[in-house]
Amino acid sequence: MTTRHTPIELSRRSLLVAGALAFSPSLAFARAATPRRPLAADDTGPAGPARFHRFKVGSIECVAVNDGSVTLGSVQPTFAASASKEALDAALDKAFHPRDKALLEFNAIALKLPTAGGGTETVLVDCGYGDAGAPALGHVQANLRAAGITPESVDTIVISHAHGDHVNGVLNKDGSLAYPNARYVMSKVEHDFWTGNPDLSKVGFPEQQKKEFIAGAQKHIAAMKASGKKLELIDGSSKVFSAIEFVPTPGHTPGHTSFVLRDGKDELFILADVAHNHVVMFADPSWGPVFDTEPDVATATRARMWDRLASDRSLVMAFHLPWPGLGHVRRDGKGYEWVIAATGL
Numbered sequence: 001m002t003t004r005h006t007p008i009e010l011s012r013r014s015l016l017v018a019g020a021l022a023f024s025p026s027l028a029f030a031r032a033a034t035p036r037r038p039l040a041a042d043d044t045g046p047a048g049p050a051r052f053h054r055f056k057v058g059s060i061e062c063v064a065v066n067d068g069s070v071t072l073g074s075v076q077p078t079f080a081a082s083a084s085k086e087a088l089d090a091a092l093d094k095a096f097h098p099r100d101k102a103l104l105e106f107n108a109i110a111l112k113l114p115t116a117g118g119g120t121e122t123v124l125v126d127c128g129y130g131d132a133g134a135p136a137l138g139h140v141q142a143n144l145r146a147a148g149i150t151p152e153s154v155d156t157i158v159i160s161h162a163h164g165d166h167v168n169g170v171l172n173k174d175g176s177l178a179y180p181n182a183r184y185v186m187s188k189v190e191h192d193f194w195t196g197n198p199d200l201s202k203v204g205f206p207e208q209q210k211k212e213f214i215a216g217a218q219k220h221i222a223a224m225k226a227s228g229k230k231l232e233l234i235d236g237s238s239k240v241f242s243a244i245e246f247v248p249t250p251g252h253t254p255g256h257t258s259f260v261l262r263d264g265k266d267e268l269f270i271l272a273d274v275a276h277n278h279v280v281m282f283a284d285p286s287w288g289p290v291f292d293t294e295p296d297v298a299t300a301t302r303a304r305m306w307d308r309l310a311s312d313r314s315l316v317m318a319f320h321l322p323w324p325g326l327g328h329v330r331r332d333g334k335g336y337e338w339v340i341a342a343t344g345l
């Protein structure tokens with residue numbers, strides 16, 4: 001098991017982008033002023049530390065990889081527009097979370113699934129922001145390389161949903177495929193939403209940004225289709241892989257999908273974007289980010305998921321929660337708590 005990261009470096013880098021951020025993450029990504037620093041294959045030198053974390057679920061090797069992180073200048077209204085100030089401040093104070101800023105991590109995960117022939121299939125769940133104009137992001141590929149996973153060796157990319165921080169990494173800056181041998185798998189509902197006439201009327205973004213969201217999703221879905229490999233569309237809960245169950249978790253986007261990785265009695269619930277902050281969405285499942293496509297559906301999904309994950313005492317991997325995104329959900333009065341998992345054991 002390997003974890004390489006330096007929290008001090010993280011906070012210093014995050015602070016550099018604080019203040020440059022608007023309430024909207026996508027706008028924030030574009031405005032973040034921190035220059036991109038390529039990550040090295042080791043944690044020495046000026047390029048900074050690689051951030052990957054190896055762990056196992058049963059006998060399946062998992063590698064959490066970080067795409068980058070940004071600090072938002074305020075918790076409100078980004079994360080809980082519907083919350084009263086008093087209730088939100090109380091929840092933040094209880095969890096020792098600052099009232100005036102929030103860290104947004106960007107994580108993804110690679111899985112080495114055993115194949116029937118005795119080999120392994122390398123599956124990447126989401127591929128980060130790529131080199132799409134957000135200087136603080138786009139480190140998934142460098143961190144995969146640091147963990148010994150080359151882009152050419154990725155066999156399959158599973159997409160949780162088609163927001164830019166999950167699909168832009170399909171392409172390099174020059175438009176070439178970032179993972180040249182990969183096939184793609186995503187929800188049919190998600191595909192049909194973005195390639196149809198997507199309704200973002202409940203998203204709290206300016207209209208221009210909504211257009212950018214849609215154009216980005218359509219561009220990268222088109223790239224997956226044009227890759228020469230099959231883009232496989234999944235309907236509901238389906239088993240593309242024997243070890244991975246697809247779990248529809250709609251609301252953040254209509255086809256947003258989570259995944260359960262299983263080997264024997266061991267499980268990992270790959271939550272993706274059901275939560276964007278480790279305090280807010282757990283304290284009250286009705287508190288959601290302004291960028292949920294269907295806020296009421298997202299609230300119902302969070303309530304259902306927190307109940308399930310707390311009851312099952314599941315190990316959970318979340319893509320925007322504190323690195324490496326591993327934790328558990330615990331009941332706490334009328335709400336819930338995110339409990340960071342012990343790693344490196």
Ligand SMILES: [Zn+2]
Nearest residue numbers: 163165166273
């Ligand atoms: Zn996201």
